[in-house]
Amino acid sequence: MSMTVDIRHRFGTFTLDAGFEADTGVTALFGPSGAGKTSMINAVAGLLRPDRGRITVDSAVWQDDTTFLPPHKRRVGYVFQDGRLFPHLSVARNLRFAGLHAEEGAILDMLGIAHLMDRRIAALSGGEAQRVAIGRALLSDPKVLLLDEPLSALDAARKAEILPYIERLRDELRIPILLVSHAVEEVARLAQTVIVLDQGRITASGAPAALLAEPGSPMGPAEAGTLLPGTVGPTEQGLTRIDTGAGPILLPEVTAAPGHALRLRIPARDVMLATQKPEGLSALNILAGHIGTITAAGAGVVDVQVICNGVPILARITAQSAGRLGLCPGQPIYAVVKSVTLGLDQVFA
Numbered sequence: 001m002s003m004t005v006d007i008r009h010r011f012g013t014f015t016l017d018a019g020f021e022a023d024t025g026v027t028a029l030f031g032p033s034g035a036g037k038t039s040m041i042n043a044v045a046g047l048l049r050p051d052r053g054r055i056t057v058d059s060a061v062w063q064d065d066t067t068f069l070p071p072h073k074r075r076v077g078y079v080f081q082d083g084r085l086f087p088h089l090s091v092a093r094n095l096r097f098a099g100l101h102a103e104e105g106a107i108l109d110m111l112g113i114a115h116l117m118d119r120r121i122a123a124l125s126g127g128e129a130q131r132v133a134i135g136r137a138l139l140s141d142p143k144v145l146l147l148d149e150p151l152s153a154l155d156a157a158r159k160a161e162i163l164p165y166i167e168r169l170r171d172e173l174r175i176p177i178l179l180v181s182h183a184v185e186e187v188a189r190l191a192q193t194v195i196v197l198d199q200g201r202i203t204a205s206g207a208p209a210a211l212l213a214e215p216g217s218p219m220g221p222a223e224a225g226t227l228l229p230g231t232v233g234p235t236e237q238g239l240t241r242i243d244t245g246a247g248p249i250l251l252p253e254v255t256a257a258p259g260h261a262l263r264l265r266i267p268a269r270d271v272m273l274a275t276q277k278p279e280g281l282s283a284l285n286i287l288a289g290h291i292g293t294i295t296a297a298g299a300g301v302v303d304v305q306v307i308c309n310g311v312p313i314l315a316r317i318t319a320q321s322a323g324r325l326g327l328c329p330g331q332p333i334y335a336v337v338k339s340v341t342l343g344l345d346q347v348f349a
């Protein structure tokens with residue numbers, strides 16, 4: 001299944017003018033507050049009627065110059081930031097409001113909420129309530145699932161609890177999922193494709209790893225970094241070795257079992273460079289490589305791509321340091337990764 005969205009709409013001085021295609025899986029709409037993310041998904045849901053637009057889902061036209069399907073004729077599941085459930089009613093009653101569906105059991109299992117049916121919404125954790133809200137959206141058998149910052153109201157522990165369920169939806173539902181988010185960690189973990197919106201326009205799109213690895217990243221210069229696939233190795237003295245293409249990386253104990261595949265996020269600002277192999281350093285991870293590109297990444301800073309065994313790692317240093325060290329492409333270099341910055345919140349499957 002796939003959808004195409006192309007919208008132009010004016011709110012006073014703000015103009016939304018953006019188009020994209022989304023396939024099965026998660027497409028993230030990413031950008032700062034006021035960029036137009038919610039307006040985009042509201043237009044998909046039919047809650048906003050854009051001045052001009054064309055929206056198609058598979059072969060069905062939801063909007064074009066002569067058509068505008070009202071919201072109830074669009075097969076969308078919409079999950080709002082705050083869930084919008086009826087707090088005084090049970091989970092079962094809340095779900096019934098969406099109507100019954102033959103695959104109900106499978107959806108409840110997929111979200112891990114089957115055992116919560118008799119509980120009142122008010123007695124659920126924030127994460128459980130959001131899973132119920134997603135369940136309610138799915139029970140209408142939508143062609144497209146819209147998630148508007150579904151995790152933003154949750155604390156870190158609840159976020160961690162719900163993320164695997166959203167990953168299951170991504171992997172098992174055969175429909176496009178549009179995820180509105182301004183959290184890089186979330187997008188990096190969940191999305192196959194990121195659409196970066198700024199002031200109503202698309203400024204970049206692509207796989208999160210590719211966008212983050214671009215010097216001065218279009219997802220925000222402060223976010224530039226590396227998403228590095230790895231495999232969990234042995235744990236010794238509280239440190240787990242992750243084997244990556246760029247070399248082994250040590251992390252404070254990782255709970256995933258040896259052999260488990262995961263990805264590390266290494267923010268460019270947490271990587272230092274040394275022209276000689278450092279000795280007597282508290283940082284544990286020193287990767288040998290050579291310099292690929294050196295690109296200006298904002299006022300007084302450069303992003304240096306270090307190629308380690310063919311794998312690029314991004315380092316953010318001051319332009320002054322780059323000059324002082326005499327860095328140039330092709331030069332042998334050591335990337336020093338401060339292991340303390342690789343917390344478990346940045347390690348995910």
Ligand SMILES: Nc1ncnc2c1ncn2[C@@H]1O[C@H](COP(=O)(O)OP(=O)(O)OP(=O)(O)O)[C@@H](O)[C@H]1O
Nearest residue numbers: 011012014031032033034035036037038039040182
């Ligand atoms: N109904 C409306 N009337 C007038 N202006 C609106 C309306 N809805 C949205 N806007 C404006 O359109 C712009 C985009 O808003 P939108 O909510 O789509 O952004 P967003 O990226 O989702 O932001 P946030 O992350 O804060 O939710 C903002 O400048 C907002 O003030």
